[in-house]
Amino acid sequence: MTAACPACVALPERAAARDADPDLVLHLPDIHCAGCIASVEETLGRLPEVREARVNLTLRRVFIAGANIAPGPMIDALAGAGHRAQELDTGRLGRQGNEGRDLLMRIGVAGFAMMNVMLLSVAVWSGAAGATERLFHLISAAIALPAVAFSGRPFFASALTALSRGRLNMDVPISLAITLAALVSLASALFGGEQHGWFDAALALTFFLLIGRYLDHAGRNAARSAAAELAALDVSQAILLEGGAERIVRAEDLAPGDMIRARPGDRLPADGVVTSGLSDLDRSALTGESKAGRVGPGEEVAAGEVNLTGPLDIRVVRAGRDTALSRLTDLVATAEAQRSRHAGIADRAARAYAPVVHILGAAAFLLWLALTGDAWRALDVAISVLVITCPCALGLAVPAVSTVATARLYKLGLLVKSRTALERLSEIDLVVFDKTGTLTTGAARLRGEPDPAALSLAAGLAQGSNHPYSRAIVAAAAERGLEPAPVQDVTEVAGRGVEGRSGGRRVRLGRPDWAGPGDADPDGVALGDGTHVTLFTFEEEPRPDAEECLRTLEAHGYDIALLSGDASAAVARIAGRLGIESATGRMTPEEKAAWLEARAAEGRRTLMIGDGLNDTGALSVAHAALSPGSALEAARSLADVVLLSDRLEPIATLLATARASTVRMKQNIALAGLYNVVAVPLAFSGHATPLIAALAMSASSLTVSLNAARKLA
Amino acid sequence: MNVLAILIPVSVSLGILGLAAFVWTMRASQYDDPDGDRARILDERYDDDPAG
Numbered sequence: 001m002t003a004a005c006p007a008c009v010a011l012p013e014r015a016a017a018r019d020a021d022p023d024l025v026l027h028l029p030d031i032h033c034a035g036c037i038a039s040v041e042e043t044l045g046r047l048p049e050v051r052e053a054r055v056n057l058t059l060r061r062v063f064i065a066g067a068n069i070a071p072g073p074m075i076d077a078l079a080g081a082g083h084r085a086q087e088l089d090t091g092r093l094g095r096q097g098n099e100g101r102d103l104l105m106r107i108g109v110a111g112f113a114m115m116n117v118m119l120l121s122v123a124v125w126s127g128a129a130g131a132t133e134r135l136f137h138l139i140s141a142a143i144a145l146p147a148v149a150f151s152g153r154p155f156f157a158s159a160l161t162a163l164s165r166g167r168l169n170m171d172v173p174i175s176l177a178i179t180l181a182a183l184v185s186l187a188s189a190l191f192g193g194e195q196h197g198w199f200d201a202a203l204a205l206t207f208f209l210l211i212g213r214y215l216d217h218a219g220r221n222a223a224r225s226a227a228a229e230l231a232a233l234d235v236s237q238a239i240l241l242e243g244g245a246e247r248i249v250r251a252e253d254l255a256p257g258d259m260i261r262a263r264p265g266d267r268l269p270a271d272g273v274v275t276s277g278l279s280d281l282d283r284s285a286l287t288g289e290s291k292a293g294r295v296g297p298g299e300e301v302a303a304g305e306v307n308l309t310g311p312l313d314i315r316v317v318r319a320g321r322d323t324a325l326s327r328l329t330d331l332v333a334t335a336e337a338q339r340s341r342h343a344g345i346a347d348r349a350a351r352a353y354a355p356v357v358h359i360l361g362a363a364a365f366l367l368w369l370a371l372t373g374d375a376w377r378a379l380d381v382a383i384s385v386l387v388i389t390c391p392c393a394l395g396l397a398v399p400a401v402s403t404v405a406t407a408r409l410y411k412l413g414l415l416v417k418s419r420t421a422l423e424r425l426s427e428i429d430l431v432v433f434d435k436t437g438t439l440t441t442g443a444a445r446l447r448g449e450p451d452p453a454a455l456s457l458a459a460g461l462a463q464g465s466n467h468p469y470s471r472a473i474v475a476a477a478a479e480r481g482l483e484p485a486p487v488q489d490v491t492e493v494a495g496r497g498v499e500g501r502s503g504g505r506r507v508r509l510g511r512p513d514w515a516g517p518g519d520a521d522p523d524g525v526a527l528g529d530g531t532h533v534t535l536f537t538f539e540e541e542p543r544p545d546a547e548e549c550l551r552t553l554e555a556h557g558y559d560i561a562l563l564s565g566d567a568s569a570a571v572a573r574i575a576g577r578l579g580i581e582s583a584t585g586r587m588t589p590e591e592k593a594a595w596l597e598a599r600a601a602e603g604r605r606t607l608m609i610g611d612g613l614n615d616t617g618a619l620s621v622a623h624a625a626l627s628p629g630s631a632l633e634a635a636r637s638l639a640d641v642v643l644l645s646d647r648l649e650p651i652a653t654l655l656a657t658a659r660a661s662t663v664r665m666k667q668n669i670a671l672a673g674l675y676n677v678v679a680v681p682l683a684f685s686g687h688a689t690p691l692i693a694a695l696a697m698s699a700s701s702l703t704v705s706l707n708a709a710r711k712l713a
Numbered sequence: 714m715n716v717l718a719i720l721i722p723v724s725v726s727l728g729i730l731g732l733a734a735f736v737w738t739m740r741a742s743q744y745d746d747p748d749g750d751r752a753r754i755l756d757e758r759y760d761d762d763p764a765g
Contacts, residue, residue, distance in 0.1 A: 034752035042758075057749030105739055112732040116725060132717070139721060143728075 022063035024071060026078070026085045031060055036083070043081040044074060103214045106151040110210055113147030114203040118694070121200045125691045137189035137197045141182075144199035148182050151206045154213060170350040170395070173357040174209060177386035178202045184379055196380060201387045201693045208701045212395035215403045219419075238269040241313065251303075254319035262307040262314060264466045270319040271302050277312040278496070280467060281305045284436045284612065289566050292468060304613060304632060308467050309492060344420040345662070346398035349669050353394065361386045364684055377686075384688040388679045393672035393700035398665050400708035405661035408712065413645035414654050421640035423665070424624040425658035427605045431553055431651075432596065432618070434610035435564035435574055438628060439546050439648075444468045444538040446476035454534040458527045459484035461498045461509040469525050470498070470509075472538055497525065505529050539573060547578050549648040556652065559604075563592050565614045593617035609651070611635050626651070660712045668704045675700040 031040065037055045040062055044053035051066040062085075064074065071087040078085040120136045128136060152175065159175040162168060181198035189197060240247045241259040251269035254260065262268055264279070280292040283305050292308055295301060301314060303323040364385040368378035406416045416422065433439050450458075459477035462470035463484055477484060487507065490500035497510010507529045508515040516528025524537035550560055562583035564571045571585030587595070596606050596618050608615065608622035611631030619625040619638040627639040628646075636642055641654060679696045682688045738744070 034755040037749060037752055038756050038758060055749060056746045057752055058746045101739065101744075104744065105736070108732065108735045108739070112728050112735070116728040119724060120721075135717075139725070143725070 022065050023069045024064040024074065024087075026062050026064065026071070026074060026087060028055070028060050028062055028078070028083055028085050030084050031055065031057065039081050040078065040083055043077050043083075047073065047077060050074075100214070100217055103154070103210060103217055106154070107207065107210045107214060109147050110151035110203055110207040113143050113151075114200065114207050117144050117200045117203055121197065121690065121694075124197065125689075134189060137185065137199070140197060140199040141186045141189050144203055145182060145186065148178055148202050148206060151203075151210060152178050155206075155209065168354050168358075170354050173354055173361075173386065174205070174390055176358075176361075177383070177390045178205055180379075181205075181383050181387055184383055188376070196384075196690050198383055198387060198690055198693075201690055201697070204694060204697050205387065205390055205392060208392040208697065209390075209395045211701075212392075212399050215396070215399040219399065219403050219406055239263070239266075252320045254316050256316050256319060258316045258319070260314050260316060262312045264307055264309055264311065266307050268301055268303050268305050268307060268314070270314075270316045271323045272300070272314040272316045272318075274299050274301060275313045275315050277310055278493075279310040279312050280308040282308055282468070284442060289436070291567075309465065344398065344423055345665050345669065346394075349394060349397075357386065357389045360389055360680065360684070368686065381683070381686045384683040384686075384690075384693060385680065387693050388683045388688055388696055389676055390697075392697050393675065393704040394669065396701055396704050396708075397668035397672050400705050401661050401664045401668060404708055405657055405712060409641075409650075409654060409657060412650045412653055413643065413647070414650050415642040415644055416640070417642065418640040421624060422658045422661050424605075424640065425607065425655060426662035428558065428607040428624060428655060428658075430559045430561065430599060430604045430606045432561045432563055432606055432608050432622070433580075434608075434612065434615045434618075435562060435566055435571060436540070437611040437630065438609055439562065439578065440540040440542050440574060441646075443541050444472040445541040446472050447537045447539045450534060450536060452480065452482055453485075454527055454532075455480070456482045457485045457487070457502060457507060457529075458509050458534070458536065460487040460502065461490060461500050461507060461527075464490055465492055465498050469536070469538055473509075473525075473536060502529070540570065542574060542578055543646070543648055545647050545649045549651055550578055550580065552649070552652040553655075556655070558655070563587050563595060563618065565589070565592075565612075589614040589617045593621050596621050607655075626654075657712055664708060664710075664712065668707055671703055671707065672700055 028036075028040065031037065037057060040055050041053050044050050044062065044064060049066045049068050050064055053062055053064045055062045075085045075087070117140045120140050124133050124136055155171045155174045155178065158169065159171040162172060181202040185196070185198045185202075238249055238251045238254055239261045240249045240254070241261055246261065254270050258270075259275070260270065260272070268281075274295055274297050276297055278294075278296045281295050281301060282292050283289055295312070300317075301312070303318075361382050365378045365382035368381045369375060372378065402419070402422055405422055409416055418424075436442055455473070455477050458473050459482065462473040465471075474484070485502060487500040487502045490498060492498050493510070493514075496514045497508060499506065499508050499510075501507070507527065509527050510525055512524070512526040512533075512535065515526040516530075516533035524535055527534045527536070553560060560580055560582070562571065562575050562580045564583075564585050565587055566585055568585035571583055575581075575583030584595070592615065596608060599606050600621070600623070605623040607624045607626060608618045609626045610616075610619055611628050612635060613632055615627075615635055616638055619627065619635060624641075625639045626641045626643065627635045628643045629636070630646075631639070631642075643650065675696055679688065679692070682692065743750070
């Protein structure tokens with residue numbers, strides 16, 4: 001077969017493969033162009049077990065189908081081609097609902113029906129009368145009624161739910177206007193009344209409102225899928241020890257009593273007690289403490305801590321949903337639900353507006369009935385009031401702005417998760433930072449200028465170690481252009497340090513009391529070669545753009561505070577370096593939350609920026625919350641906004657954008673209201689025709705959308 | 714006015730044709746990956762080997 005159009009032949013087959021359930025989904029955070037797509041698909045296609053690999057650039061994922069697919073070889077193959085890939089746990093990712101597609105279909109039906117009915121209506125408006133007018137109305141009815149019944153279902157369903165709970169929401173007047181307009185026009189078309197035909201109005205109303213609803217849905221869906229992506233990256237695995245053999249299982253499947261092994265570099269998957277092994281643990285995510293703590297047999301460890309130096313065998317005490325980490329995450333989920341009750345501008349406007357629409361409609365009907373005694377005429381006026389006051393533009397006012405703002409922020413590396421985040425961020429006047437992992441990178445940095453020979457020897461010893469202090473020594477040596485000295489027989493003594501031989505002497509780098517004769521200085525490591533002892537001390541490295549970010553925030557008039565669980569001296573050092581006046585150290589998670597509540601009681605609106613479990617209390621009580629992408633899942637799930645890049649600098653842009661877009665939302669609501677001020681008296685006095693209603697609706701929806709698309713300041 | 718008897722069915726069926734086309738694009742997943750489709754048109758792989 002010779003293909004006249006290559007794409008036509010290629011299409012059906014590809015579509016079929018795409019719809020099939022993929023066996024593996026990988027997240028590709030860095031792909032961005034046609035070349036990336038081709039290279040990923042070709043790299044994976046060359047692997048024998050892969051039947052089909054299809055990249056989705058919008059979601060930055062690749063869907064792989066085939067037999068016996070294992071993530072390891074795929075990720076390695078992609079790394080060879082220069083692509084970073086991470087496994088996504090499709091189970092936790094959840095099925096993406098078809099709601100978006102469903103709404104799009106309804107928009108399409110409403111749009112096509114509206115265009116056809118509008119054509120017929122134009123004929124009526126321009127003078128068709130008598131039998132022609134009636135015929136046109138009947139044809140319009142035949143098109144409009146099924147279309148309205150299909151497209152309007154989201155509104156009808158939501159209105160029914162609200163009514164059955166005895167409440168009013170914005171969908172009640174919308175449904176009322178749509179159904180009444182369609183049914184009364186049908187009656188008048190059938191029985192030859194002299195009334196207006198409102199079919200095009202019913203369809204236009206459905207069409208514009210569906211667009212607003214779709215934008216709202218698409219925005220939330222994008223945030224949800226990106227958040228699921230972040231959560232899925234956390235897939236934690238555990239090494240289960242069964243009769244001496246190691247087996248990899250999911251952390252959720254662990255049970256109390258299981259024996260697990262944690263290798264250096266692993267995040268602990270469960271709470272437990274160490275049975276053998278010596279190591280250092282990085283507890284900064286849980287406590288904010290920047291210094292690693294030492295553990296040995298018999299000591300308790302908690303999920304979320306990171307094992308640094310030696311392998312640990314651990315007997316599981318609490319696993320899965322019972323771990324301290326999980327329980328905190330659950331608490332956090334409840335707090336999140338509470339904050340999402342914060343009524344956004346759109347909700348407040350709708351709440352004030354819904355009763356007004358009903359009262360106006362009913363008043364128009366009763367007044368005209370009393371004055372003219374003509375029920376048909378009164379109904380006609382009431383419908384025109386309902387149709388004109390119906391919040392087409394109001395439905396678009398807020399979602400259109402937040403769609404534009406959220407898309408802009410996403411490009412800057414900011415993921416806006418909460419619907420009302422922009423509005424709350426616009427009210428902020430105090431920005432509160434956590435220290436470890438937020439203002440600082442969490443990595444240590446060598447202090448002072450040690451002897452180059454000692455540093456080079458220390459770097460030689462430290463090269464193979466994972467401990468943050470070792471990495472700091474290697475980095476410091478490289479920074480000064482020093483070659484690490486050759487060291488033989490390097491062994492890592494867990495919980496103590498590194499040992500080796502250099503120039504025939506035994507050298508040790510580690511805890512000061514172990515490396516040489518000396519005091520146990522708690523803050524630093526010592527290099528001992530039997531005779532000399534050199535002490536290295538460390539400080540934390542602030543993020544490169546931390547200072548710039550703070551200065552920008554100050555210049556925009558925000559107050560800044562630093563709350564940390566770390567030792568006061570370390571906090572004071574960082575605060576001094578970054579020029580923060582209000583800094584407090586040694587704070588427990590409860591104290592942090594209490595501090596923020598005290599500020600809230602003073603009327604301050606706070607933005608909390610934190611990454612650890614010790615910040616979750618503070619993140620949940622703050623007016624708005626932000627966390628870096630490297631944060632623990634508990635912190636990220638609480639945050640309204642997640643920073644996807646390693647930089648802090650977008651924070652200032654975020655606050656500026658939030659302010660600008662909130663102003664824009666209020667403008668839009670005012671614009672939508674303005675149309676009503678003009679159109680309602682017209683409708684009320686019985687002068688509104690379907691033509692005027694159509695013009696008012698389209699014009700206000702267009703104005704509002706264009707205003708939203710205008711460049712944000 | 715007899716012309717209406719022809720023109721109205723024509724206009725309505727054109728509308729239905731448009732709607733059918735829209736439904737087809739929807740079913741063929743053409744709105745699932747707008748960024749990817751925009752990039753794929755530049756890809757040379759489909760030029761000589763349409764099935765690949």
